[in-house]
Amino acid sequence: MTPSFAELKQNLKAKNINLSFQRLKVLEYLVNNRCHPSVEQIFSDLLKELPTLSKTTVYNTLRILTETGLVRSMTIDDNETRYDINTKNHGHFKCNSCHTIYDFYVDIDNFCSDDLKNFKIENKNVYFMGICPRCLTNKE
């Protein structure tokens, strides 16, 4: 379901994107951290391993990956873009208490109103907010 490195590399090559060392590391991070990290998280975590990494490079890499469709970007509520290696259509739930972002399955494809009959839809987003089960039980 989630793409392997080999597949990602193939995709990059197919789109004429050079896979530099830094880009590899960002991609690797997204594959290993499917928690919808922010630029700040990605950057500060990778900095431990790559002390010379620049935040600009992280931004540039994420822009390229998003433009070529290998990564999905989203802004859920707050003013910090989050990144997701899973580009399949799925919904997101953000807990207002612990701020975790959960994935959930949703049948977005069969989900089209008559109002949009003549629209060309390129992108579908569904996100909910509320309290997650963990936080609900902790409150009691």
Add this chain to the structure above:
Amino acid sequence: MTPSFAELKQNLKAKNINLSFQRLKVLEYLVNNRCHPSVEQIFSDLLKELPTLSKTTVYNTLRILTETGLVRSMTIDDNETRYDINTKNHGHFKCNSCHTIYDFYVDIDNFCSDDLKNFKIENKNVYFMGICPRCLTNKE
């Protein structure tokens, strides 16, 4: 379907929110401009009528209105919050060409995945992106 001033005033009173002159104007603007305006749009338009208006007041008013649930705020893609007087559940479509934001009907309420069985859902958002019919025909 869309609330009248009288109703809005009632709601404000019920929540112990004082309806100052500036707040009235912001509310009025949102009722009359259902195009999901940004703070900048609201502020610069109202400035013509109220030369002493402060942008901080617009921000503060929108925060209060959002907190009390009279207005819905959203960030669709770009980094500018938009405001909507229509708080009923509905979907949004943003045209990537003319940047207009359209409303569309969507049955969000009957729209809940089993993955979220134990979650407390407080808020549901659906937004699509693509090209609107007007821009599609203009291209040809």
Add this chain to the structure above:
DNA sequence: TCCGGTAGCTGTAATCATTACAAGTTTGCA
């Protein structure tokens, strides 16, 4: 092997939406 060009990386400065804050103003009420 050497060289030149280009893509990529880095660090800093600029931009822009939003928030914080302090001071002035209005409002409601005694």
Add this chain to the structure above:
DNA sequence: TGCAAACTTGTAATGATTACAGCTACCGGA
């Protein structure tokens, strides 16, 4: 009228993102 609380205003600070200029690494041809 007079005071306190609520509002408004203008400016400064914050923080994410982008622009930009200089440096570096890599790659293909002589």
